[in-house]
Amino acid sequence: MKNVKKNILFGEYVSGVGLKEALSMKPEDVIAEVKNSGLRGRGGAGFPTGLKWEFAFKEDSDEKYVICNADEGEPGTFKDRKLLSEQPEKVFEGLTIAGYAIGAKQGFVYLRGEYVYLLNHLEQTLKNLREKNLLGKNILSSGFDFDIEIRLGAGAYVCGEEFALIESMNGFRGEPRNKPPFPTQKGFRDKPTVVNNVETLCFVPYIVSKGAEWFKRFGTDASTGTKLFSVSGDVEYPGVYEFEMGVSLKELLDVVGAKNPKAVQVGGASGICVSKKDFDKPLCFQGLPPGGSIIVFGEDRDMLNVLKNFLEFFVEESCGQCTPCREGNYRLLEGVNMLEKGECSVRYVRELLTLCEVMKSSAKCGLGQTSPNCFLSILENFKDEVLFR
Numbered sequence: 001m002k003n004v005k006k007n008i009l010f011g012e013y014v015s016g017v018g019l020k021e022a023l024s025m026k027p028e029d030v031i032a033e034v035k036n037s038g039l040r041g042r043g044g045a046g047f048p049t050g051l052k053w054e055f056a057f058k059e060d061s062d063e064k065y066v067i068c069n070a071d072e073g074e075p076g077t078f079k080d081r082k083l084l085s086e087q088p089e090k091v092f093e094g095l096t097i098a099g100y101a102i103g104a105k106q107g108f109v110y111l112r113g114e115y116v117y118l119l120n121h122l123e124q125t126l127k128n129l130r131e132k133n134l135l136g137k138n139i140l141s142s143g144f145d146f147d148i149e150i151r152l153g154a155g156a157y158v159c160g161e162e163f164a165l166i167e168s169m170n171g172f173r174g175e176p177r178n179k180p181p182f183p184t185q186k187g188f189r190d191k192p193t194v195v196n197n198v199e200t201l202c203f204v205p206y207i208v209s210k211g212a213e214w215f216k217r218f219g220t221d222a223s224t225g226t227k228l229f230s231v232s233g234d235v236e237y238p239g240v241y242e243f244e245m246g247v248s249l250k251e252l253l254d255v256v257g258a259k260n261p262k263a264v265q266v267g268g269a270s271g272i273c274v275s276k277k278d279f280d281k282p283l284c285f286q287g288l289p290p291g292g293s294i295i296v297f298g299e300d301r302d303m304l305n306v307l308k309n310f311l312e313f314f315v316e317e318s319c320g321q322c323t324p325c326r327e328g329n330y331r332l333l334e335g336v337n338m339l340e341k342g343e344c345s346v347r348y349v350r351e352l353l354t355l356c357e358v359m360k361s362s363a364k365c366g367l368g369q370t371s372p373n374c375f376l377s378i379l380e381n382f383k384d385e386v387l388f389r
């Protein structure tokens with residue numbers, strides 16, 4: 001059994017140590033350290049953080065930006081809220097180091113609209129950091145100028161998608177757009193922009209001050225470090241937990257007090273729903289998706305109802321730009337309603353499964369590409385319960 005007690009983000013932290021170290025290094029060396037650490041984005045897609053920074057660093061531009069994605073709209077996810085509430089200095093320090101590494105002078109936090117109650121607290125933290133010269137002009141007498149502004153979202157889940165987020169910050173309707181160009185080429189104000197998740201940025205001060213080799217001691221060879229999980233549902237101790245990457249779902253369920261769970265939704269609504277046969281699998285980029293949200297369902301939960309709930313969410317949150325997602329999610333929900341009434345033939349279910357594959361391969365953004373996951377996994381893992389009611 002892995003030692004699940006080890007942690008990074010809930011461990012010791014001294015504000016400014018990582019930043020001071022970063023400012024004593026060349027930006028290229030900061031990027032190399034982050035690349036070498038194997039850190040991958042904690043916002044869902046798992047893109048290598050150092051590589052993303054390198055792309056932006058190499059762009060020739062008079063202005064560059066870094067944005068902290070604090071939109072956190074995935075159902076069952078509340079880990080970033082905990083970091084923003086309890087450790088905002090760490091989030092801002094990671095963002096400042098990212099700005100230094102790519103050559104940005106301005107950073108933003110895109111804060112979920114519903115987290116408006118955190119705004120004063122975050123603004124006060126920024127003020128304190130400016131007073132300590134950890135933000136603003138000539139940071140720690142290094143010659144580096146950098147400041148951070150907070151922008152509020154307006155409650156749309158899709159605005160967590162990096163391009164929709166940038167469009168909304170640019171003053172347009174928050175809708176995803178085609179890639180390429182990627183944000184590191186043409187992002188906020190059409191300038192090279194790095195978008196990183198709150199949790200991703202929180203690892204950065206540690207990696208810079210303690211080194212990539214230290215970070216790699218946590219997790220697995222291909223999924224380094226630790227991961228925060230927001231745990232909810234039928235468990236005795238819901239909350240935010242830090243585990244090493246590679247922890248098995250079973251180990252996690254034991255710690256959070258899940259009693260005889262029937263199903264677990266791993267990675268939020270856009271993740272997958274697994275049954276007991278998969279509980280021994282590891283949570284990491286090569287195993288069960290380590291998206292951050294773990295929703296546990298006990299024996300008495302109706303899995304068709306669970307599926308209906310997720311699909312209602314996607315129908316509501318689809319931006320409607322592309323047909324596979326706008327129409328596809330609606331059709332999947334319609335199919336679930338038919339199943340509920342006993343009016344759906346096995347042949348039509350097969351057609352819906354084909355529709356899922358079409359959506360995954362043709363939807364414009366991650367929302368429509370991943371929304372069929374709940375349908376596919378619940379039908380696969382709970383077939384008897386869902387189809388033969």
Ligand SMILES: Cc1cc2nc3c(=O)[nH]c(=O)nc-3n(C[C@H](O)[C@H](O)[C@H](O)COP(=O)(O)O)c2cc1C
Binds near residue numbers: 044049157195200
């Ligand atoms: C519909 C949708 C919603 C998303 N919501 C979030 C979010 O709330 N927070 C987040 O960090 N990433 C979110 N993402 C992923 C972002 O597009 C992007 O990959 C991420 O912010 C990059 O940061 P990272 O490399 O540190 O993971 C979302 C993606 C999609 C498709």
Ligand code: SF4
Binds near residue numbers: 318322364
């Ligand atoms: S996949 Fe859905 S959310 Fe994404 S662009 Fe298409 S309609 Fe909008």
